[in-house]
Amino acid sequence: MNHSYNKYSHDSNTLFAQQNVRLAKLENYICKKRPRKLNSLNFSKLQIQSHVSQTGNRFRQSVWMNFVFLVLHLTHKYCKTIMNKKLITGLALLVNGFLSAQVNLSQSLTACYTLDGNGTEPINNLTATLSAVTPTVDRFNNPSSAIAFNGSALSYIELPDNPLLKPTNAFSFSGWIKTSDSVDQYILMTKNPAFSNFESYDLHLGNSAGALRIRAKKGDGSGNSSIITGTNTINTNTWYHFALTIDNNNLNLYTNGSLVASAPTTFAFSYQANKNIILGGSNEPNFDLPFTGSMDNLRFYNRILSASEINQLYLTDPTCIVSSVASFSDSKIELKIFPNPSAGKFTVNTDEEVEEMEVHDILGKSILKTNNNTEINLSDEPEGVYFIKLKINGQIITRKIIKD
Secondary structure: OOOOOOOOHHHHHHHHHHHHHHHHHHHHHOOOOOHHHHOOOOOOHHHHHHHHOOOOOHHHHHHHHHHHHHHHHHHHHHHHHOOOOHHHHHHHHHHHHHHHHOOOOOOOEEEEEOOOOOOOOOOOOOOOEEEOEEEEOOOOOOOOOEEEEEOOOOOEEEEOOOHHHOOOOEEEEEEEEEEOOOOOEEEEEEEOOOOOOOEEEEEEEEEEOOEEEEEEEEEOOOOOEEEEEOOOOOOOOOOEEEEEEEEOOEEEEEEOOEEEEEEEOOOOOOOOOOOOEEEOOOOOOOOOOOOEEEEEEEEEEOOOOOHHHHHHHHHHOOOEEOOEEOOOOOOOOOOEEEOOOEOOEEEEEOOOOEEEEEEEEOOOOEEEEOOOOOEEEOOOOOOEEEEEEEEEOOEEEEEEEEEO
């Protein structure tokens, strides 16, 4: 597998080679007997490397490396001496805050589809045409907040034939997907000029080594193609966040914020003229793999998203807003949730009336609904990251909380 993301990747790999011994030693000692304390950090060597290799120059790479190893070193010190457990949460927040400061999830966003029962696209008015699909619940069980495909050749979404969706230099796609079938099926497909092997770029589910896996392809229709397959098994009736980045050098695939496959693509994009982009199938009479399941919150960029940006998309799932993309705190309503982090009890403070309040875990599972609009009690839940969804004055506001 090739993990060379850009011309700086050799330098970042060298930096990692110099630090490998230190990292290995730290990993041997960090919280051997208290692993749950590290849940919030959620760092792996691959995640760190994929972000550092895309930071643009050796100076910034070095800064990142020193920052990450400082965090690991302090974590090691904490675990070895069993200091106050809030230190580890503070470190996790520090890392998360530093990551968040590095990303701009609205930069070069060319299309954004919430799929709230319709094909509206507010960024560049690239409205989608819906065919035999129906509104359904999203992963938070909100009604009419995702789109369901029935698995027939007539069930698909057609996106406009527009250069913003057919890039020539760089492209990124992300979205939430849930399949209810274990057969091969297209999620996203754009056609090149060929009759067979006609995928210019695609994202699809395919059976490999006896399991359903996420796969991606780029092909020019002239014999050049790159196909990559994720290593993790995709389970039916489970929501996943998938992301795909493609340029004329590399093809990268992510699942739930983590890089799962990568390969070189040293050939140019090639598209068939007057062909639309298809979600949920190919809409081609000679070959089709219709999708069965649901899709939600799809985003297209005309640049390569970094690993940290993709991880932020997975964690925050921002909504679509004209000329701006909402972050976690785009609402003007004054709202405070404290203490955060907490051992289990959180106080909600706002001058507005809270109409509804619900708590979800990191995978979107609802774990608590309450009529108490001033306090949330997660004392019986495991440590980790949670999301509070509140309905205030008709607005849905989401906040992240951490139980330590």
